[in-house]
């Protein structure tokens with residue numbers, strides 16, 4: 150057997166059968182997936198949440214994770230951000246021919262591990278192999294279904310003046326960890342991506358409070374873009390304090406060196422919660438007991454005037470507008 | 484720990500602000516040469532801390548912005564050649580030239596790759612021996628040593644398909660031109676930190692000596708900038724003009740001798756075209772004759788076409804410190820980071836982009 154993925158592996162013939170059985174089915178084994186019919190058949194009752202996302206990260210292995218872990222966490226987290234309990238995921242691979250089989254195996258193992266941790270099962274999947282140059286090593290798409298418990302109403306439209314803004318930990322870890330893997334940036338770091346499934350944390354937060362109004366994961370575009378989206382959707386302004394936002398020292402100094410703003414750097418295991426100020430401290434205390442919320446903090450508040458605007462009190466005591474990221478965050482030349 | 488640091492920082496800030504207020508006995512205008520400083524000043528709301536007597540003006544220090552349309556057109560024409568990979572810093576892709584941009588060329592099929600360093604471009608040359616790889620060498624003295632090192636390495640390895648298009652620019656000569664023009668009236672210069680880490684603070688001496696203008700090299704942390712403004716304000720109050728360093732952790736008077744040596748080994752000064760200024764003698768770098776095999780301009784046939792300027796865009800005036808972005812009629816209305824008209828709105832260090840993102844409106 151070849152040690153690389155070949156075009157023929159995606160042809161639907163014997164080789165395709167082999168790659169699916171030997172790699173995917175053996176690892177992800179569960180009764181629904183094992184049926185191998187054209188669609189998965191599942192039972193679900195209640196209000197359903199349904200989401201999808203595609204993952205194209207480069208490099209596909211990075212400190213603290215890989216594209217497989219990311220593909221599970223991203224979709225699990227999107228479900229968790231509307232308060233849903235994630236249950237079932239689909240998994241589709243687009244593979245550039247030549248990908249080493251051992252890399253594929255590693256990624257599938259990581260998918261299995263992450264899915265187990267999040268308590269979701271992969272119920273359906275697909276694999277395509279494309280010509281060299283038609284994809285960049287590996288692209289993954291996942292879609293997910295979850296159930297929203299009765300009484301939970303979480304949406305980006307719900308923020309109200311007076312609410313508190315919470316983050317579950319340090320920002321920018323994922324973006325800087327991935328960037329540090331690119332050649333020629335001239336810095337090395339022990340930093341790891343924060344990539345993690347947050348549904349457990351959200352479930353615990355919902356136990357403490359029924360006044361969680363908005364949840365959102367600040368992935369690409371960073372905290373700044375998420376806060377702007379929420380301010381816009383809810384027609385409020387958000388005021389945050391630079392001093393209160395947790396940033397690792399390595400992230401801070403890498404950002405200084407590269408001319409990036411930590412507020413614009415991507416996260417994969419972070420959530421922003423906007424909650425009734427009265428419950429805020431109890432929620433944060435509970436979050437801090439969870440491994441993914443240890444550095445949780447209240448970072449600001451929701452205000453009425455200047456709807457749509459996000460303002461930050463800087464460490465110097467001055468104020469400035471916090472804008473959405475436009476385009477890609479690019480290291481400076483000078 | 485974090486709390487102690489924050490406390491210490493606010494004490495330091497308060498001390499510097501007090502000192503600036505004390506010494507700002509007359510009106511003074513300081514120019515921050517570097518786009519990185521413009522961004523840091525706006526991002527940290529530093530103007531809000533300064534007394535009305537002290538004004539800050541942006542200068543020409545964004546390497547993307549000062550690249551002239553004629554040079555951008557050369558890069559775009561080169562990128563269109565068959566069998567050629569153009570390697571560029573990401574910021575350059577969206578900058579509009581006379582009639583197109585690298586991004587448009589890429590969409591039309593040119594092979595243009597974003598790299599983070601000339602070493603990435605060198606690696607492209609190694610892995611694509613059947614193609615020519617041209618590195619778009621944009622930048623000040625900060626990037627030139629790295630590019631010089633890549634050329635030396637290519638020579639050592641005998642790579643025959645690696646080229647650079649050198650659009651490098653030098654900071655002290657353009658500063659002299661701006662001061663000689665008499666267009667700007669400044670009382671102090673905030674000298675660029677990263678550039679001075681390479682060239683040292685000595686090359687700024689002529690400004691203090693010949694023009695009587697105080698110079699202080701600054702880092703990019705808000706405290707560095709405040710310290711720099713304080714030192715300039717004190718020099719003005721004492722009617723002094725000397726070169727000082729507010730960024731001692733990275734900058735010495737002599738600079739980085741290894742970097743300077745490698746730069747001088749590979750490059751020699753040449754005239755260069757600056758947006759809004761025109762041709763300035765000895766303000767650019769070209770490869771020395773012994774490295775001419777690596778010079779993209781000498782080794783390819785290409786036609787950049789006629790040079791045109793963007794109608795209504797006042798980037799040139801902004802780079803000379805004569806106008807501010809808000810004075811541009813297109814600012815925020817027609818020209819935004821999503822659809823930029825001029826380079827100052829594209830580059831992450833461009834003045835227009837910095838004013839757009841961090842605003843100067845009252846945010847208190």
Ligand code: SF4
Nearest residue numbers: 796797811818825835
């Ligand atoms: S706002 Fe746009 S058009 Fe006006 S000077 Fe700046 S870049 Fe040029």
